[in-house]
Every structure is written in structure tokens, then in C-alpha cells.
Amino acid sequence: MKESRGSRRQRNAPTISDVARHAGVSPMTVSRVINAESNVRAETRRRVQEAIATLHYAPSAAARTLAGGEEFRLGVLHTNSSLFYFSEFLVGCLDQGSRQNCTMVIEKCEEGTELAAIEHLLRGRVDGVLLPPPLGDSATALEALRARDVPVVAVSTGRAPEWALSVSIDDRKAAYEMTRHLGALGHRRIGFITGAANQTASAERLAGYRDALADMALAADEELVAEGWFTYRSGLDAAEQLLELAEAPSAVFAANDDMAAATVAIAHRRGLDVPGDLTVVGFDDSALATTIWPELTTIRQPVSAMARTAVDLLAREIRARKTSDAGLDHPHLLADYQLVRRQSDAAPRRRPNAAPRRVQAGAV
Amino acid sequence: MKESRGSRRQRNAPTISDVARHAGVSPMTVSRVINAESNVRAETRRRVQEAIATLHYAPSAAARTLAGGEEFRLGVLHTNSSLFYFSEFLVGCLDQGSRQNCTMVIEKCEEGTELAAIEHLLRGRVDGVLLPPPLGDSATALEALRARDVPVVAVSTGRAPEWALSVSIDDRKAAYEMTRHLGALGHRRIGFITGAANQTASAERLAGYRDALADMALAADEELVAEGWFTYRSGLDAAEQLLELAEAPSAVFAANDDMAAATVAIAHRRGLDVPGDLTVVGFDDSALATTIWPELTTIRQPVSAMARTAVDLLAREIRARKTSDAGLDHPHLLADYQLVRRQSDAAPRRRPNAAPRRVQAGAV
DNA sequence: CTGAAAGCGCTTACAG
DNA sequence: CTGAAAGCGCTTACAG
Known part of the structure; x- marks a missing residue:
């Protein structure tokens, strides 16, 4: 035995x-x-x-x-990021961390306590810091870390500081593709709900939406863009605003899934069928996207893979600094995203003119 | 240098x-x-x-x-559990695993492939297996593991097999408390949406609801109980069914948050305010509970803490078997749950008779 | 681009 | 009661 x-x-x-x-x-x-x-x-x-x-x-x-004797301690600073995003992020970090013999030290901060949190992390002797959204865009956090000369990776930021490492998807291109997809379906008036103004990814996504509109020669009325800040609550208000327009959009592209889900809720409240009467698409492919009904067509951001890459990148950087090698070759990595088509989009009910494209069998 | x-x-x-x-x-x-x-x-x-x-x-x-070599490999077998639950579960496992020098091996199976998955896991030489829902109730999986004499922890099951280890909350008692809470608010007709029939926790929660109804001498009409299976989709149908009742309930208690969220969606679709016109409460306190609006009053199940405990329990068991000590003292652990009150419950609009209780300032 | 050798600091299994 | 040998699973430093 x-x-x-x-x-x-x-x-x-x-x-x-x-x-x-x-x-x-x-x-x-x-x-x-x-x-x-x-x-x-x-x-x-x-x-x-x-x-x-x-x-x-x-x-x-x-x-x-x-x-080998190589054993790093990596700090993860976070602050009210979406739980969906953060847990997926953490799974990736922990997984890669165990592979590379990195211990992850998690530190939560609130708006305004970034400095104290960083202080605490450094006193705990971390060798590098990961910054998931929205911290990768926080000037305060970034400055402090740079001053202490600590290696940093910003994840999912639209525009990372030159001196730091970063892993993101091409938010602008992804938003562009999604908007083109909507156009190809036959939509002519496409609404957009923006993300939080203090995150660079928001601006990128908006820019992608505008690029596509321009390329398709579609109306780019300012009233078609409603301001959100990534929360479900803000999506509720923004969707309301869009659907109350004299000439309401036939499709709404929300800058994340939480707000897209809120848009679906508002549509239902008004007796609109999704996607029959209104197409709604999101961004991120968070767990929420496949929980609600109809399931959301969205952009898949491979969060846990990005986290793994971020840990790997950070470990390399730390190592490079120790051996005083030159810095890394590719400090700014772009991960692949994917447009995943589900049940929340369809051709508009009455297509204005435009040749009929691939019409999808109505869901629900 | x-x-x-x-x-x-x-x-x-x-x-x-x-x-x-x-x-x-x-x-x-x-x-x-x-x-x-x-x-x-x-x-x-x-x-x-x-x-x-x-x-x-x-x-x-x-x-x-x-x-010396104490270093265990623990398998986690899972199958379409809610992403919310599973990621929190995994975070707990990974965390405790790294503390106790246990490597976690994750294996996903589909309905019907449990045996192959277990085979694969054992070929991968795991020392023990964790079974998050719904696998802790799978006779197939349980049998197979028992036959191979592999230590097992079932997590969040309503009734764990005697021979296995388990970590759960007292689902029945928690559901009882929630139902009493609804009664204390002044509700007299309380609807219930059940969980999946193949999970023992579902029966426990239903039993708790019935116990409370009996203790409060409230109507226990069978029509007040609608069948769901833990998914948002099923919650949509069940809620519809409940709200179409000639004498509709003034409060709906769903056996998990996904279905509670679906109930909120249906209420909104029918022009009902939550909690003004309808109180909706859930169970689990998943990320969804605080994403939608209004935020859900629910039972908090400390999933990641339970996962940590499960890993610890399993490690002890493996150790005990090696030294052929007697088995563990407390193989079936009960974790603490908590009723967390948020914005989705209130006193009913027109309280039938009953003395007015703590009336809450209406949310939104 | 790939591998053979030596060694990290300790413990198990034997032998006295 | 004490020690010499082998080995845990990996990596560094060399060599091809």
C-alpha cells in the first residue's frame, strides 16, 4: 500500500x-x-x-x-473597482504569483488615502506594485510610486505613463469595432454611455465610437452621448436620458457591462424589448454580461490573463533592475480583446433605407 | 557588486x-x-x-x-457554478493554499463528465478534493471519490454526506431569519422562489421559509412558492408567476441573489417600485447584490472564508490519514452568516391591520 | 537553442 | 546517543 x-x-x-x-x-x-x-x-x-x-x-x-532564492513581494493596490473585475484580476495575480514565487500583498485604499496605503505597502517591503483600475490613472498614486522609484504596472488604463509598465487592450480600437458592428447591423442612430471621466480608458472608448461614426458617415449628435461613470446607477440615468430623446437611438453602446445592464433594465421598464426594440451592447465581458437576460453582446477583456502578464512583467522588471540590465524591451503590452456576440443586439426594427444585412433571429 | x-x-x-x-x-x-x-x-x-x-x-x-516534504495538492472540481460565487471561492482557496503550502489544481467538468474529470484530477495526483456547489450534492462525484478513498470537503451544501468533510452555513436558520425579518416589517403574504432541486441547500432554505411562516402564523399557500433553479433566467419566470397571482405577495424572498435581481427586473417591467410596491430579498450576498439598484437585502455567506476553512480542514484530514491518527474531531463546520439590510426591503405600502412596526424611510 | 553538473539547506533512513 | 549518505525539486553557472 x-x-x-x-x-x-x-x-x-x-x-x-x-x-x-x-x-x-x-x-x-x-x-x-x-x-x-x-x-x-x-x-x-x-x-x-x-x-x-x-x-x-x-x-x-x-x-x-x-x-534560486528569488522571491519577490508584489503589492496590489486597489480601490472600489468593480468586484467582477477585481476578483478575476486577483485570480490571475495569485495564479501567476505562485508560479513565479511571488507573494501577493493586497492593500485596499479609499479615495484620498492612496498615499498612506502606498506607505504601508512599502513599509511591508514590496518589490513592485500592481495598479488595477482606476488606480493606474491616479496621478497621486503614480507620483508617489515614481518618487520612491518602485517598479509599477498599470493594468487596463487607456494611456499609461511612459515610465511605468502597462498591460491593456486597445480600448479605442475595440470600441471602434463594436460601433462598426452596430452600423453593419443597420443602426443609424447609435447612442453611447461614457465611462468615468477620471479614467483614461473612458476617453479611448469614446474616441473609438466617434472614429467609427465618422468612418460610417453617421450622425454624431452630441445628444447621443450620455455621461456615465461605470456604475449601474449612473447607467440608469444615462439610459433614461438617451431613451427620452425626441429621436431616440435604436442602439446603445455602454462603455461597460454594468451600465449596459442598467440600460436593459430601463428599456424593460419602458416596455421595450431587447434586442427587438433596442439593441444594447456593453464592454468588458464581466460576469454580469452572462447573468442577466438577454445576455450581453460585449467586448471581452481577458482580465485574468492580463493580470498574469502584469505579474510576469513586474517580476522581470524587478529582476532587470537588480542585475542593472537595461530596462525591458516591451514595457507596454497590448492584450487581445474579442467582440463576443450574444443576445442583446439585432438589426433595428424598421431599417431606414440601407440594404438589409445579416438579420438575426430575434432572441427571447 | x-x-x-x-x-x-x-x-x-x-x-x-x-x-x-x-x-x-x-x-x-x-x-x-x-x-x-x-x-x-x-x-x-x-x-x-x-x-x-x-x-x-x-x-x-x-x-x-x-x-521533509509536507506539501499537498488539492483539487477543486467545479461546474457552472455562479461566477460570482466561484471567483470568491477561488480567492479563498488560493490564499489559504499558499499559507499552508498547498497547491490548488483547478478542474472544470460539465454535466455528465464528472467521472472523467475526477479521473483526470487523480491522475494529476491530488491528495484531496474540494467540492463547491453544486458538486457537493452530486451523488456521482461523491461516490467516485469515496470509492477511491480520497479525502473530500463539500462546501455550501445543505446536507453533506456523513463520511465527508464539509463547511456550510445553516441555510435553514438563515432563511428562517430572513422570513421573520420580512414578517417583522409587516408583510403578510411572502412569496418564495426556490433554488435548484438538485441542491440540498435549496430544500434547507425552503424549509427555513416555511418554519418562519408557521411560527408567525402566516398563510403558507402553495401558490406562494415558485420554482427556480438559481439562474437569473429561471428567476424571471418565477417572479412573473408570483406577481400574476390574484393575490400577489407584497414581498418576494428569492433563494439566491441572481433570482432576486431577476425579480427586481420583472417588478420594474410591470411599473412596480422596489421596495415601495414590492419588497425583494435575496440570498448569498454575491457581487450582483450591490451592483443593481436598489441594492439587495440578502444573507451574506462568507464564501472566501469558507473556502479558507475548507482548505485547512482538508489539509488536516490528509495529515491525519497519513499518521493514521483518528479522524478529525469536527468534520462538519458551520460558518456564520449575516443578514445584511440594504435598499430592497420596506414595510408594505398598505399594511393590512397589524400594529405598525419600524417603518423605514423609503429608499429611492 | 539545449543539456550535464553541482548545490541550495534541510530531513529521512540506515548504520553504528 | 551520534553520524555519513542520499535525496527532496528546483536553479545557477557552464558548456556546447
């Missing part, structure tokens, strides 16, 4: 050698793949990653520390 | 060999002293301890785990 006699093997976990054997390479190569070192052939890397996946391999933190 | 040539030594900390040399014994003897083993002569022990003190020696945790 027990182990064979001599074996010291206590745990059942697969080791780096198991993976190596499985992939037909040396342990050293596996080590390189785990640590995301660049000098491994793509094909080899793929084989190793496959072996890792099928074996459910996870490196032993103990062995890594003992052997 | 760099290390001296040959040395791999990164830290400056004294090692067990330094102590041994200093005390004039072998490292093995030092190890014995550190671990308080009995078979060391008093005089030898004294010398070692002195060396430890003067060198400020502290054993390396990493080396000990590596050599």
Missing part, C-alpha cells in the same frame, strides 16, 4: 523531471519554459506546456526558493 | 552546517535539537542551543518543506 522501500518520495506531485520525461526534453528546458525565458524553440515550448497541462504540474515553491 | 565567484550562496543567513561546526557536532544532531527530538544528550543539546543563539540561526522553511 505504501511507497516502495527506499523511496523518500512523500508527495504524489509530479516534478519537473516528470514533465521533462513526458515532453522528451531535459529538466533544464522545462525550467526555462516555466520561467518564461525566451530562448526556447516554439515547438519545444509547446510540447513542454502540453506536458505541464496534462500532468497538472505545478512547481514546488519550496524547491524554487531553495535553489 | 556581484557574488564572489564560486558561491551559490545568496542569503547571508547561517545554515545548519554553520551551527554544527560551531558546536562541534554533525548537522544531523543540530537537526535533532531543532526538532526537539529526545535522543540527544543534555550536554550536547546545550552546546547546540548555544551555537544557535550566538549565530542567530533560524532554519530555512523552504529547505525543511523540500526535505
Whole structure:
């Protein structure tokens, strides 16, 4: 029943050698793949990653520390970000952190207490700091961190400071695509609900919407743009405002899913069918997008993958600084987004003129 | 600036060999002293301890785990649980896991693929398995795990199998309290939307609702109970059904927040104000509860704390089995829940008779 | 781009 | 009661 006699093997976990054997390479190569070192052939890397996946391999933190001795502490500063976003973000951080032997130190701050929170984090000796929204746009936080010369990654900001690291999607391009999608469906009056003014991603998304309108030669009335600040509450008011317009839009593009969900609620309150009478699309693909009905067509932002990348980037930067190498090659990373089509969009009921495009079977 | 040539030594900390040399014994003897083993002569022990003190020696945790080897792998099997629940659950698992040197292996299954998923997990050599809802109630999964003699913790089930470990809240008592709360507000006709029939927590919550109705001597018409299965979609239908009743309820208690949110949506669609015209309360306190408007009064289930406890429990069990100690003392833990009052409940518009109770300032 | 060797600091399993 | 040997799972430093 027990182990064979001599074996010291206590745990059942697969080791780096198991993976190596499985992939037909040396342990050293596996080590390189785990640590995301660049000098491994793509094909080899793929084989190793496959072996890792099928074996459910996870490196032993103990062995890594003992052997390499590299062990970072990364701070995550956050403040009332959407719970949807933040939990996905955290899962990514924790996951990558355990892979790279980074301990994550979570610190929450309120509006105005950023400085104290940063102070606390630094006293706890973190080697770098992650800034999920909206902190990546906070001048206060950014300044303070820069003054202390601490490596920083801003995640999901529209425009990251030059000196910091960042991981984002191309918000402008994504919003552009979504708006074009709406146009292709046959919509001529497309409303937009903006995000919070203090986040650079908001401006990017708005710009993308405007670019598309211009390219499609559609009306860009100012009244078609309603101000929101990313919360469900603000979406309620903004949607109300848009639907009360003399010439109401046939489609509303909200800068995030919370506000899109609010728009659906307002439409329902007014007896409008979505998407029959009104098309509503969001942005982020948060859990909310697939919880409500109809499920939201939206832009998928791969939050946890971005978080993983952010941790990786930060660890590299810290390492680079230690060896006083030059800085990183690509400090500003762009992650892939995706337009995911679900049940909340359709061609407008009465298409003005325009040739009929792909008309979708009405949902609900 | 760099290390001296040959040395791999990164830290400056004294090692067990330094102590041994200093005390004039072998490292093995030092190890014995550190671990308080009995078979060391008093005089030898004294010398070692002195060396430890003067060198400020502290054993390396990493080396000990590596050599001694307590490091578990815990599997998390999940299947379309609410994203809200699952991400909070995962955060708790990961956090506690890193504290206790447990690696979490996540495996997703679909309806019908439980067995294959378990097979895969075991091939991945996990030492124990966590079962978040609805898997803690899956006979298939439970049987398979039991047959393989793998330690299991079921989380958030209404009734865990005797042989397994479990962490839950008292669903029945919580539902009872919520229903009493509604009664205290002055509601006389209280509707209930059930959870999925295949989850034991659903029956518990329903039972709690009925207990309270009985204790308050309120009508327990069968028509007041509508069937849901925890999804927003099902909540939409159930709420519709309840509000179409000839004698509609003045309050609806949904067995989770998703369905409560759906009920709010239906109420709005019918021009009803919440909580002015209809009180709606939920269960779980998921992120959704504070996203929509009005924010939901609900039962807070401390999911991530429960996950932490579950990991801890499982680790103890695995350890106990290894040393073939007796099983754990308290294999079935009850976590504390909390009724959190927000904006979705109020006294009914026209209280039938009943003395007026604490009337709340109407929200929105 | 890939691998063989040595070693991180400790403990288990044996042998005296 | 004490010690010499081997090995935990990984990484660094070299070598090709």
C-alpha cells in the first residue's frame, strides 16, 4: 500500500523531471519554459506546456526558493473597482504569483488615502506594485510610486505613463469595432454611455465610437452621448436620458457591462424589448454580461490573463533592475480583446433605407 | 557588486552546517535539537542551543518543506457554478493554499463528465478534493471519490454526506431569519422562489421559509412558492408567476441573489417600485447584490472564508490519514452568516391591520 | 537553442 | 546517543 522501500518520495506531485520525461526534453528546458525565458524553440515550448497541462504540474515553491532564492513581494493596490473585475484580476495575480514565487500583498485604499496605503505597502517591503483600475490613472498614486522609484504596472488604463509598465487592450480600437458592428447591423442612430471621466480608458472608448461614426458617415449628435461613470446607477440615468430623446437611438453602446445592464433594465421598464426594440451592447465581458437576460453582446477583456502578464512583467522588471540590465524591451503590452456576440443586439426594427444585412433571429 | 565567484550562496543567513561546526557536532544532531527530538544528550543539546543563539540561526522553511516534504495538492472540481460565487471561492482557496503550502489544481467538468474529470484530477495526483456547489450534492462525484478513498470537503451544501468533510452555513436558520425579518416589517403574504432541486441547500432554505411562516402564523399557500433553479433566467419566470397571482405577495424572498435581481427586473417591467410596491430579498450576498439598484437585502455567506476553512480542514484530514491518527474531531463546520439590510426591503405600502412596526424611510 | 553538473539547506533512513 | 549518505525539486553557472 505504501511507497516502495527506499523511496523518500512523500508527495504524489509530479516534478519537473516528470514533465521533462513526458515532453522528451531535459529538466533544464522545462525550467526555462516555466520561467518564461525566451530562448526556447516554439515547438519545444509547446510540447513542454502540453506536458505541464496534462500532468497538472505545478512547481514546488519550496524547491524554487531553495535553489534560486528569488522571491519577490508584489503589492496590489486597489480601490472600489468593480468586484467582477477585481476578483478575476486577483485570480490571475495569485495564479501567476505562485508560479513565479511571488507573494501577493493586497492593500485596499479609499479615495484620498492612496498615499498612506502606498506607505504601508512599502513599509511591508514590496518589490513592485500592481495598479488595477482606476488606480493606474491616479496621478497621486503614480507620483508617489515614481518618487520612491518602485517598479509599477498599470493594468487596463487607456494611456499609461511612459515610465511605468502597462498591460491593456486597445480600448479605442475595440470600441471602434463594436460601433462598426452596430452600423453593419443597420443602426443609424447609435447612442453611447461614457465611462468615468477620471479614467483614461473612458476617453479611448469614446474616441473609438466617434472614429467609427465618422468612418460610417453617421450622425454624431452630441445628444447621443450620455455621461456615465461605470456604475449601474449612473447607467440608469444615462439610459433614461438617451431613451427620452425626441429621436431616440435604436442602439446603445455602454462603455461597460454594468451600465449596459442598467440600460436593459430601463428599456424593460419602458416596455421595450431587447434586442427587438433596442439593441444594447456593453464592454468588458464581466460576469454580469452572462447573468442577466438577454445576455450581453460585449467586448471581452481577458482580465485574468492580463493580470498574469502584469505579474510576469513586474517580476522581470524587478529582476532587470537588480542585475542593472537595461530596462525591458516591451514595457507596454497590448492584450487581445474579442467582440463576443450574444443576445442583446439585432438589426433595428424598421431599417431606414440601407440594404438589409445579416438579420438575426430575434432572441427571447 | 556581484557574488564572489564560486558561491551559490545568496542569503547571508547561517545554515545548519554553520551551527554544527560551531558546536562541534554533525548537522544531523543540530537537526535533532531543532526538532526537539529526545535522543540527544543534555550536554550536547546545550552546546547546540548555544551555537544557535550566538549565530542567530533560524532554519530555512523552504529547505525543511523540500526535505521533509509536507506539501499537498488539492483539487477543486467545479461546474457552472455562479461566477460570482466561484471567483470568491477561488480567492479563498488560493490564499489559504499558499499559507499552508498547498497547491490548488483547478478542474472544470460539465454535466455528465464528472467521472472523467475526477479521473483526470487523480491522475494529476491530488491528495484531496474540494467540492463547491453544486458538486457537493452530486451523488456521482461523491461516490467516485469515496470509492477511491480520497479525502473530500463539500462546501455550501445543505446536507453533506456523513463520511465527508464539509463547511456550510445553516441555510435553514438563515432563511428562517430572513422570513421573520420580512414578517417583522409587516408583510403578510411572502412569496418564495426556490433554488435548484438538485441542491440540498435549496430544500434547507425552503424549509427555513416555511418554519418562519408557521411560527408567525402566516398563510403558507402553495401558490406562494415558485420554482427556480438559481439562474437569473429561471428567476424571471418565477417572479412573473408570483406577481400574476390574484393575490400577489407584497414581498418576494428569492433563494439566491441572481433570482432576486431577476425579480427586481420583472417588478420594474410591470411599473412596480422596489421596495415601495414590492419588497425583494435575496440570498448569498454575491457581487450582483450591490451592483443593481436598489441594492439587495440578502444573507451574506462568507464564501472566501469558507473556502479558507475548507482548505485547512482538508489539509488536516490528509495529515491525519497519513499518521493514521483518528479522524478529525469536527468534520462538519458551520460558518456564520449575516443578514445584511440594504435598499430592497420596506414595510408594505398598505399594511393590512397589524400594529405598525419600524417603518423605514423609503429608499429611492 | 539545449543539456550535464553541482548545490541550495534541510530531513529521512540506515548504520553504528 | 551520534553520524555519513542520499535525496527532496528546483536553479545557477557552464558548456556546447
